Amino acid sequence: MVTLPLPDLAQDRCVVMGVVNVTPDSFSDGGCWFDPGAAAEHGLELVRRGADLVDVGGESTRPGALPVDRAEELRRVVPVVRRLADAGVPVSVDTMWAETAEQALDAGAVIVNDVSGGRADPRMVPLVAAAEVPFVVMHWRGHSDRMQQHTDYTDVVDDVVSELRAQVTAVCEAGVDPARVVVDPGLGFSKTGDQNWTLLGHLDRFAALGHPLLVAASRKGFLGSLLADEAGPRPVDEREDATAAISMLSALAGAWGVRVHDPRRSADAVRVAARVRAEAAGG
Template identity: 85%
Template sequence: MTLPLAGLPQDRCVVMGVVNVTPDSFSDGGRWFDPGAAVEHGLELVRHGADLVDVGGESTRPGALPVDRDEELRRVVPVVRRLADAGVLVSVDTMWSATAEQALEAGAAIVNDVSGGRADERMIPLVAQADVPFVVMHWRAHSPQMQQHTQYDDVLEDVLAELAAQVRAVLDAGVAPERVVVDPGLGFSKTGDQNWTLLAHLRRFAALGHPLLVAASRKGFLGSLLADEHGPRPVMEREDATAAISTISAMAGAWGVRVHDPRRSADAVRVVARLRAEAAHA
């Protein structure tokens, strides 16, 4: 399933590159906190195969503390503007309507809200009025408390039901159905085992009737899987595992994958697209 958005491929899974304009990201330790470095990194992601770039100014890793709204604006908006001016298709990663509004004015084309519009009551009306794609992620709590909310009767059925309910709320508030993207929220109020359960059933999320975004890149459950006698695999050494998840996601019909290093995932989704095209003509 594809989004009606110019500039994105329609014949394969989309690769979304990540630019964290934060000093405390789990994935890159603040390497792109400087706006100039963040812009250059975004351009590099595109050169390495990203179809669009997701810019965020607040870490949402488990336990991360919230960022002052003015500080998030200061971090995000200049980077969005410079990337958009350079011709990059930009998504803004924020839970806050003020940041989303200014980022859209600066040239962002998509709003990626890890709370699915639940953190800020003004977010969904803003997105509906702007008529832009909106990523609705499964979410239960803010970062400091999220891992206190991992209790499910049946993680797959519960996450599907909760995500579907949030999508209904988004649609009821006026967001067009063709603008909604769903994300199962791997790592958000989920244990490692629960993440694997959701990944094993990605087709159920694709069946919700909206494009599916999968964001597993470098996450802790991959580090745990690849652990050795020294402990979990270091964050920067999880790229092959991330590409494997990108392959699985594309095979399951995902619209997009969100990754920190797009080169391997860009190759992976093209392989899947070629295979699917061949199978369609068999």
């Protein structure tokens, strides 16, 4: 397992990143934590439920979502980051925009999680390089309002690995320390449900890139489709067992972290996986 230079995280196992969406329209819990005070308290509850760090975002990236004005994103995100950081919680900021990342870092965030991998805002990579913080580089082909128009691949695993490797190379050549880069295959971003499953079946290919691997499958639509019955896809808030199963598989595949909405089951799963991996390695 590849680790990050973050001494506050216990990295002898896969870490659990809890999600706080300070948005009215996120697919899982849009509107639930729109008030900054409620969002911060939810972040603390995620830690109590087993999250090692908390990822705070103010712009939905669900398929079809529209961009958010920067001033509004800042209003949503920065107070929550500050409250959590002041409480001693390691915080990641989920944003594509350098201005938001900069103010979140000033407020105490320690990781920048950019679903565009630095491609949406040309100021992002120089900012992260200068700040010397970990940077999550996700596979990305376009903004949410059009990303599902870009699901054509010759071989989805080969193509996503190749495109992600090229983006990591570009980020590092622009000054980001390779030891601080985290890779994310971008499940659900310019991928069909079947393509998500194919990528999950080949997580070893992403781990082989030599950077910490983050897997973000929590509650996503392809899980709802898998678990569908005569009433239709499994509701979003009833996908936690499936999410925990993917957390277990990700941890066994050597992932650095999993990003989840409700950490309790996944926190248990990654600990079980760590014990199994230790036994397989000889104790």
